[in-house]
Amino acid sequence: MRRARIFFPFVLSLVLLAPLGAVPAQAPQPYRILISNDDGVHAAGIAALAQTLQAIGDVTIVAPAENYSGAGHSIVTSQPVFREDLTLPNGLKAIGLTATPASTVDIALRHIVTALPDLVVTGLNRGYNLGLSIYVSGTAGAAREAAFRGIPAIAASIDTSVSPQQLGSAAEEVLGVARRLKEHGLPKGGFLNVNVPPQPVGGYKGYLVTTAAAIKGGTESFTEVKRPGTNQTIYWDVYSPENAAAPQGTDIWAVSNGYVSVTPLKVGETDPSQTDSLRGWFK
Secondary structure, three states, X not given: OHHHHHHHHHHHHHHHHOOOOOOOOOOOOOOEEEEEOOOOOOOHHHHHHHHHHOXXXXXXXXXXXXXXXXXXXXXXXXXXXXXXXXXXXXXXXXXXXXOOXXXXXHHHXXXXXXXXXXXXXXXXXXXXXXXXXXXXXXXXXXXXHHHHOOOOEEEEEEOOOOOHHHXXXXXXXXXXXXXXXXXXXXXXXXXXXXXXXXXXXXXXOOEEEOEOOOOEOEEEEEEEEEOOOOOOEEEEEEEEEOOOOOOOOEHHHHHHOOOEEEEEEEOOOOOHHHHHHHHHHOO
């Protein structure tokens, strides 16, 4: 009996100290990735990219319904935007919007994704976005739109000579960048411009962190012709991708030498080096 009297209070204390309800362990939140582009929702590059990035998170695809290459950071201001829900050839669900790349990302963040994504990736764009050409890139514009909202982003492009069979390899290189971004993060307002060359014999030389060259990544011009049967003058845009000579360490040099170029960019173009001299102008 003496042993029972000692044991009973011990058990009772355990019952009283136990929590009223067991709290189930919280499942980790999925890593959410919004994928867009400027080549259009039907482009092969976006399907390859989305399929590959599933290795690190849940993907949502919202892209322009048509090709908006060269749209830069233009936005839709005076036309309605229509939505089409569709399935890509690889079975992934996607949404096409009749909007520029930047507006597409803006609409997706405001109205389509249920929670803000952890990462926005745009591409795979067919055609490099190097040097000063970044300014006119719809791929970069869409990534910058995410950076405006404080969301880390990657703009990913490939050379036009990359074959459909190499899209998977190129997407794997972008995945490598995304893995590192997921691990380390980016400063608020920062985004990365990634350019993947055709795979050299023996494989890529690796990643190279670069600066944007101070030249364009190609030559753009307009040819002047007369509209057939009329005297009306019309102009056709002619773009020739050319990897001109650029200093070592720039994005153009990197892809020309078999490296995957990773260029850190940020929102804002204020030049603090001119602040003091300009203030002297207005005294």
